[in-house]
Amino acid sequence: MDMNVEQLQAAVAGRDARFDGWVFLAVTTTGIYCRPSCPAVKPKREHQRFYPSAAAAQDAGYRACKRCRPDASPGSPAWDWRSDVCARAMRLIGEGVVDRDGAAGLARRLGYSLRQLERLLIAEVGAGPAALARAQRAQVARTLIESTDLPMGQVAFAAGFASIRAFNRVVAEVFACSPTELRAKTRTRPAGGGAIALRLAYREPFEPSNLFGHLAAAAAPGVEEWREGAYRRTLRLPGGPGTVALRPGPGYIDARLRVADLRDVTAAVARCRRMLDLDADPHAPMEALAADAALAPLVAKTPGRRVPRKADAEEYAIRAVIGQQIATASAATIAARLADRYGTPVEDPEGGLTRLFPEPAALAEADPAHLPMPAARKRTVLALAAALADGRVELGPGADWAASRAALAAVPGVGPWTVEMVAMRAMGDPDAFPVKDLGVIKGAESLGLGAGRALEARSQAWRPWRAYAVQYLWATGEHPTNRIPEPREKASA
Template identity: 85%
Template sequence: MIGDTDRLQAAVAGRDARFDGWVFLAVTTTGIYCRPSCPAVKPKKDHQRFYPSAAAAQDAGYRACKRCRPDASPGSPAWDWRSDVCARAMRLIGEGVVDRDGAAGLARRLGYSLRQLERLLIAEVGAGPAALARAQRAQVARTLIESTDLPMGQVAFAAGFASIRAFNRVVAEVFACAPTELRTKRMRAKRTGTVTGGGAITVRLAYREPFEASNLFGHLAAAAAPGVEEWRGGAYRRTLRLPHGPATAALRPAPGYIECRLRLADLRDVTAAVARCRRMLDLDADPHAPTEALAADPALGPLVAATPGRRVPRKADAEEYALRAVIGQQIATASAATVAAGLAERYGDPVADPEGGLTRLFPTAAALAEADPAYLPMPHARRRTLQGLATALAAGRIDLGPGADWAKARSDLAAVPGVGPWTVEMIAMRALGDPDAFPAADLGVLKGAAALGLGTGRDLRERAESWRPWRSYAVQYLWAASAHPTNDLPVTDEVELSER
């Protein structure tokens, strides 16, 4: 995209928000970089420079625009929709791996030397892992400065900075003002986030329009395992297992953004928590690409036109979803949630939740691998599959994390006895984030296909070829074609959402 200057300049001239997060506009005469849709600038073409990431623009000496806040735009969809090494590296950086393990640790996790990884990222993203992590730390710091009352020392620590001096220097370089100035401006304008107390941090999660919340939150609420997840007060709430301790997250749809309220055991986990919440709600997606592709199908077209912007509901923890996919084999959504809740009560670690009914983390793969089979309430064959998958995950033989190779993960999953095509594709769609996963034998898919007259078996698979590479999004429309609680927000909260 960076090489298509005419297209990018047209996007700037039209202030096209579809390009926000995909590319960043720098203006040579002002020394700032913006979103392509920024209303504050309309530079001459000779003064425009385009960069594939905020980090690349910062590395070139530009500071972030104070009006359009380009550093806060949704992330590039490329890092969610691709499985090459650069995309895997970007997802791991988003999880805070460089802050915890350094750039060399990131390279080791990907099986590359640091020099190889730096060369690949600079060619693709315009910046190396250290610069990308620095840009992310700056954005996290700004979010915490403007949306909380945390002391600056705690903000620096939570954002991943090694020292207050580095924190002050980077904030000044990126935003052209001191951290205290950012907070003073926020107190005057009260424009971003919510000032919170009692140990909670509330931030706004951006997304690209259009955004359809019904199936996304409906699915998460209908499949919620009591104690681990719940729908309360118009928000989906759940426990999180993070690198430095447990946490809870409450995600509430609001006009133009998602309100994210976090309670963390350790402030260093802010970056990882936000990254997981974004991936869980598919917030970095570009809704236009799948919409345009699926709207061309005569059967799906009317559904796409009625509710554009459907996202794929995922889980915050990929291993958890994989295990729950096995639990849910051939049983109803509610029954699977009940079994998952029982396992969490017996084998999950306790969590304190002063706001609601969250009590447990979902058990680790290691805990379920060692569980007494007598306490696994499922048929013998499924019990064997669950513990076989848990053992493989605990031993590291299967990687489903943000840095996973999707093709290898699929192959490794299929090698577990009892993990068939439906389970593999559901895990690929809802844990790995593959946009082209297609569980053709899923009951909801079959019911939706029947309702639309698309047939089943080979006929459906052949029809789905025209939906590539967006078959995961086609699944959302097929699910919505037949009645199911996952298709709608809980009734008691629909009025509340419309009133906000």
């Protein structure tokens, strides 16, 4: 967001929540930093300072406001829709890569020297990778302190701190109180039963129907399920398998997380946020799409649609190939069979979730006779699994979208539709546009937008938000993916 100081000051004066996560307000007289929308402060302009990240504000010596909790605001949408090295670095930091591999490990993943990466991030967000990871550790610590009854030593370990002393110091610096005092002030209660209860914030407006509709309708039994108003699935995490239940709430997503290793909380939360597109700025795509007379009524009717993604990008890529030219339910059944044969077992105290979807290396060695699909599609699944396993195709949060598109297209049997679907729902490219998708074609024709080249030409005005246009085009139909299941409806039926 490119804004001058006068515009930022106007946003503070109007307590405009649209700027939360884009920029952070620090007050020189109090030593506190806030969201622009914070109702607790309205400082004089000469006392206002603005920072592009919570880490930058903390690095400058400011403490987080106890009322608006700026450290817990939705992440900057810039890291969600950009594909440059800073955006890729921020997504990897969100996954906990610095905690696991250090700042030097992050730089190696991106193909830069540590000095180059630090220089780029400081210029962009006002803090280097170590400071950004420190800010994230503080937020994870706060979440665990307030939402669990874990001993403080385990909280420090789970949040990525090297020692209790460092944990105590950072919490005191960032939140102006000790960990024990922070827990005493919380109003939330632990989830119990070994689950970690979290609230995942998002920017309003937020339309959950297509998000949860897609996830529920395509759920592969054993890997995913829709139960009692929540989408539940298994998660492949660095320290072992986990599970999560996600339920839309008023102003947040309610998450109940179980992990084998507490250090995986950071990665699990990042994947859930990416899966539900929670760090998006809904206003930017809405404004662009509403400028088209055909789309404007749809945007006005259901503002805030997000792009449904998958927690595991490699899983989605393989399942996209499996789902070519067959019904959603049939594709989910095939995915469940593969998981049952080749997936890793998972323990679920609540029952229902039994397997992780198979890793690419396992599928690459699969017997073609065990793949219930046409011969050509078998070859494509095996070729894609091999390319993912050996690194020829990279789809993770640190991937270069252009390079990944080219690598995908080079896999025999992977055509433009698959590339665009993977770009949209696995990599998170907001401009992905599967122009030959049947749902897109039907939606466009119902609005008089044409098809093929005519639709491609019309879509140029929607850039870089064409993936959001896809959600509105899909929603013109009556497919189950467009609605949250009724209480007794089984998503995998």
